[in-house]
Amino acid sequence: MKRKTLRRSSRNSKNCGMIMKGSLANHFTVQLDQVSLNLSLQQNSSQFQNLPDFEANPSAAEPLSQDIDGGDKDFILSQDFFCTPDYITPEMPAMPINLDWNKENVQCPNSPEKIRTVRSKRPKLEGNMVTFPGSNISGHQELVELEIETLGTDETKTEKVVQLQKNHSYVSQSAVALRCRVMPPPCLKNPYLKNASEMDIDPFGNQRSKCAGFYPAGVGGEDLSRYRTDFHEIEQIGSGNFSRVFKVLKRLDGCMYAVKHSLKRLHHDTERCKALMEVQALASLGTHENIVGYYSSWFENEQLYIQMELCDRSLSINKPSKLSTEEEVLEAMHQIAKALQFIHEKGIAHLDVKPDNIYIKNGVYKLGDFGCATLLDGSLPIEEGDARYMPQEILNDKYDHLDKVDIFSLGAAIFELVRGLPLPESGPHFLNLRERKLPLLPGHSLPFQNLLKVMMDPDPTRRPSAKELLENPIFGRPPRTARSK
Known part of the structure; x- marks a missing residue:
């Protein structure tokens, strides 16, 4: 009887341990969970103490930064690099509880604002969780991992900032090329325009320093040729x-x-x-x-x-388009003088007037090739044109009367067209032309030859301006030549 009683009490105690319920079971489970959580945090904190101190030693962040970048620095850039606005959806307004969804014209809620976070790429720590047989602590295990992940994220943020500051925001070549395509070129100031102060401001000026040059090198290519x-x-x-x-x-x-x-x-x-x-x-x-x-x-x-604009031809001496009569010569001189008056009133000097740069289209003479153009006030660099048509003061680096330089060049160009021979590049004849020692032009009137001498006067102050040239009476009467009777 005694042995039988003991065996029954042992069986009852075993069953009680298996089907334990109520406050005692709950208390026992909470204690097990708390012990597991404390042990896990202690072991994790001991491993975090062995990690390098990023704030005290920023150089310790370099190896981990290389792992974060994955060895390839061609990372995707933010919108700050491309200078484009960042559109953020406003916060969702509070919805009333008693809202009737059957009614029409209900305001649609906006999407919530995107939370900017830096995702940590630190490898997860393994082997840090302590488990007990027969206990279920999966919920607390996720809580511990979440807390460790949050701690790693904060250190990774500091580490990432230090690394970016050391690398000075490295930008890959592919990203620069992409940015140059999506970003318009800068607004260049035109020095020939007056009262153009509003063009000084470039809204993207401070962001363009990341892109080499104001025009990307090699943009276009055969596959993207605009021409x-x-x-x-x-x-x-x-x-x-x-x-x-x-x-x-x-x-x-x-x-x-x-x-x-x-x-x-x-x-x-x-x-x-x-x-x-x-x-x-x-x-x-x-x-x-x-x-x-x-x-x-x-x-x-x-x-x-x-x-x-496409013209028919130029008056180049090397082409069979020589002006045959004095009337044609005066017409060409008169129209080019009008062009010079127009550009001089704009404050611009051409500095390369010659037959090669005088074109004709449908009987109208046009001045072209403004590659040497500059301002009359001398505020821009001066590049001399063809020396055969330049006066002596330009050859002596005197730039006080740039508008009169164009008058001398026009006279030399007309003189070349009348003679039908190219002007010399050096020698005695070259010097004689700059001393107003022009040879006689058979078949042309004396007023015309005297006008050329005045236009090619060595003293620029004695040369007529473009406006005075147009007022010359030779353009208001039919020319008298030796051929006309």
Whole structure:
């Protein structure tokens, strides 16, 4: 009886341990969970103490930063790099509890604001959790891992900031190329325009320092060629030491144009700015019947392209287009003088007037090629044109009367066209022309020859201005030549 009683009490105690319920069981479970949580935190904190101190020693963050970057620094950039606005959805307004969803015109709630967080890529620590057999602490295990992950995120933020400060916000080449495509070029100030102070402000000026140059090098290429896409090249109609000119057909409007592009690749910003002087001068002048029209310009493959009006021909001495009569010569001189008066009133000097830069279209003479154009006040660098048509003061680096330089060049150009022979580049005859020792021109009137001498006077103050030249009575009466009887 005694043995039997003991066996029954042992069986009852075992069952009681298995089916324990009520407050005692709950209390026992909470104690087990708390013990597990404390042990896990103690072991994790001991391992965190062995990690390097990023604040005290920033260099300790370098190996981990390399792991974060994955060895490849071509990471995706933020919107701050591309200078684009960051649109954030406003906060969702509180919805009334007694809202009737059956009614119409109910305001749609906005999406919540995106939370900007830095995701940690630190490897998760393993083997830090303590478990007890027969106990279920999965919920608390997730809580411990979440707390460790939060702690790692804070240290990773500090580590990432230190690394970015040391690397000075490295930007990959692919990102720079992408940014140059999506970002418009800067607003350049046109020095030939007066009262253009509003162009000084560039809204993206402070962000453009991350992009090399104000025009990306190599943008365009054969696959993205604007010249090949928009125009059909017909033939080359001109060439020089710095550029070539082609007769082209624009595919969209079906009209003919002249496209001039530089031969030299413009690698540096200084070279691009110098090449743009011609474009800016043409754009500031606007339209005039005696100036070659300007339409558009762009950079492609580090070369400058200029779309201009197509003319029939130039008055180059090397082409069979010599002016045959004095009437034709005076007509060409009168129209080019009107062009010079127009640009001089704009405060611009051409500095390269010669037969090669005088064009004719439908009987109208036009002045072109403003590659040497500058301001009359001398505020811009002065680049001399063809020395055969330059007066002596320019050869002596005296730039006080730049408008009279164009008058001398026009007289020398007309003198060359009348004679039908190119001007000398040096020698006694070269000096005689600059001393107003012009040979007689058989078959031309004395007033015409005297006008050329006045235009080529060695003293620039004695040369007429473009306005005074147009007021000369020789243009108001029919010319008297030796051929006319």
